[in-house]
Amino acid sequence: MDSFLYDITIVxxxxxxxxxxxxxxxxxxxLKLLLIEKENGLATHQTGNNSGVIHSGLYYKPGSxxxxxxxxxxxxxxxxxxxxxxxxxxxxxxxxxxxxSELPYLxxxxxxxxxxxxxxxxxxxxxxxxxxxxxxxxIGGIWVPCTGIIDFKGATKAxxxxxxxxxxxxxxVLGEEVKAFEHxxxxxxxxxxxxxxxxxxxxxxxxxxSDHLAKKDGVKSKRRIVGFRGDYYNLTEEAKHKVxxxxxxVPNPAFPFLGVHFTRMVNGDVECGPNAVLTFKRxxxxxTDFSLRDTMDALSYSGTWKLLFKHTNFAINEYRRAFSKxxxxxxxxxxxxxxxxxxxxxxxxxxxxMLLKENGEMQEDFEIAYQGRSIHVLNxxxxxxxxxxxxxxxxxxxxxxxxxxx
Numbered sequence: 001m002d003s004f005l006y007d008i009t010i011v012x013x014x015x016x017x018x019x020x021x022x023x024x025x026x027x028x029x030x031l032k033l034l035l036i037e038k039e040n041g042l043a044t045h046q047t048g049n050n051s052g053v054i055h056s057g058l059y060y061k062p063g064s065x066x067x068x069x070x071x072x073x074x075x076x077x078x079x080x081x082x083x084x085x086x087x088x089x090x091x092x093x094x095x096x097x098x099x100x101s102e103l104p105y106l107x108x109x110x111x112x113x114x115x116x117x118x119x120x121x122x123x124x125x126x127x128x129x130x131x132x133x134x135x136x137x138x139i140g141g142i143w144v145p146c147t148g149i150i151d152f153k154g155a156t157k158a159x160x161x162x163x164x165x166x167x168x169x170x171x172x173v174l175g176e177e178v179k180a181f182e183h184x185x186x187x188x189x190x191x192x193x194x195x196x197x198x199x200x201x202x203x204x205x206x207x208x209x210s211d212h213l214a215k216k217d218g219v220k221s222k223r224r225i226v227g228f229r230g231d232y233y234n235l236t237e238e239a240k241h242k243v244x245x246x247x248x249x250v251p252n253p254a255f256p257f258l259g260v261h262f263t264r265m266v267n268g269d270v271e272c273g274p275n276a277v278l279t280f281k282r283x284x285x286x287x288t289d290f291s292l293r294d295t296m297d298a299l300s301y302s303g304t305w306k307l308l309f310k311h312t313n314f315a316i317n318e319y320r321r322a323f324s325k326x327x328x329x330x331x332x333x334x335x336x337x338x339x340x341x342x343x344x345x346x347x348x349x350x351x352x353x354m355l356l357k358e359n360g361e362m363q364e365d366f367e368i369a370y371q372g373r374s375i376h377v378l379n380x381x382x383x384x385x386x387x388x389x390x391x392x393x394x395x396x397x398x399x400x401x402x403x404x405x406x
Contacts, residue, residue, distance in 0.1 A: 006034040006171075008399065009190055009199035011178050011213060013037025014047040015156045015388045016380050017205030022159040023392030025166045028405055033163065033170040034197055036190070038177035043156040045283055046207050047385055049350030051232075051263045051271065053246065054078065054088065054148035055383035058095070059258070062115040065366040066383065069394065071116060073387030074146065080389065081150060084158045087266040090148035093246030094124070094132055096141035098334050102250040103140070109250065110142050120145040135242040135336045147246060151266050152385050173197075181217055188373060201403045202374040203395060208282045208353040214376050221378070223363065224301045226356045227282040227294070228257075230274025231322055232347035233332075235262075239343035242336055243270045249335060260331050271347055272332050277318045278308070285349040287322060306360025355379040368394060370402045 008024060010017050013035060021035050039045070054077060057070035081088040097106045113121045122143050124132075129141045163170055176192040181202075190197045206213040211225040235243065247262040257276045264270050278298065281291035298304050308315050321327040325341060332339050355363035355378065366387075367379040375398050377391065384391060400406055 006199040007031040009034040012205035013042040018159045019388035019392040023396045040175045043153045055386040056147045058113045069387040069390035070383045073390035076389040088150035091245040092145040093147040095248045096138035204376045227279040229279040232273035233344040234347040235270040303356040
């Protein structure tokens with residue numbers, strides 16, 4: 001048992017949790033913070049298994065938390081990466097239409113980007129697309145120069161190091177899972193798989209486990225986190241030249257995902273994906289990974305079935321594509337027709353946490369809530385990694401107000 005009294009304990013060692021600790025420690029250098037992560041390293045789930053993209057904020061509803069925090073967070077993240085030597089490249093991306101039916105939504109995305117004040121975006125024709133990405137076949141698109149790529153794991157480590165450098169009395173604990181809480185009059189005991197810690201306040205940044213942690217802390221909500229696995233393919237060395245930077249399709253407005261795209265990573269690899277299939281294990285990255293608890297959690301929830309019934313054809317096609325290289329390739333060939341089966345090899349996978357309502361609709365916007373002595377980041381799907389420093393500012397402001405830190 002750690003007998004030290006911490007001012008704030010943060011549960012979750014992804015980039016949102018670590019960025020929140022960083023922001024609070026910078027503003028309140030005398031506070032003693034504790035960050036608890038159940039894995040043996042930071043950024044092991046959503047942060048370390050996403051596409052590595054610095055998102056622009058192009059798609060999000062104007063005025064929403066996503067739109068505001070993504071744009072602010074992107075600028076902060078790029079400045080942080082420059083200052084602290086985190087591998088990144090603001091290389092830009094193209095969003096391309098491959099058929100006339102996509103043009104109205106391409107216009108809608110562009111106008112949305114203008115409302116969100118995404119700097120430098122412009123409509124471009126097919127020839128201009130090919131000046132940027134020579135192997136793409138399109139009828140036009142959008143150039144988004146402020147999008148980039150970054151090493152999110154490296155950024156997380158840099159943020160964590162700065163927390164401890166600012167306040168040696170703060171502590172990052174790895175390999176301990178939070179099991180329960182015992183609330184006293186002025187403090188809370190955090191019970192983990194290896195011991196317990198005493199804290200004045202709590203902040204939860206649990207990602208894929210955010211609903212479970214909220215329930216343990218007494219937050220009542222009928223919504224539930226449902227995990228969607230995304231599989232990637234990599235381009236071979238011989239095919240990498242077909243993608244210069246980032247290539248995105250026009251997303252189908254009927255579905256809550258951006259669609260399969262091409263991403264040049266900071267290490268020079270080129271990834272293609274992800275698809276989106278309901279996973280039977282929240283933290284399972286293999287196609288056949290299974291957790292009885294997670295499966296029962298998802299399939300006993302009415303919102304899951306309503307989502308699947310609403311998007312039955314989409315769900316079936318995504319599962320077929322998950323197990324068929326030929327079908328995955330066919331999707332990729334819509335953007336780059338010259339790709340062949342020999343050009344792609346199976347890559348990694350990631351799992352996205354989506355907060356699902358009882359009616360089967362996704363909770364689109366970020367959500368951060370205060371209760372008792374706790375703040376919960378209840379919903380932080382993509383672009384949360386891009387927005388992490390702005391989310392940290394938001395949580396820090398709430399902590400200042402509700403925890404009376406000033």
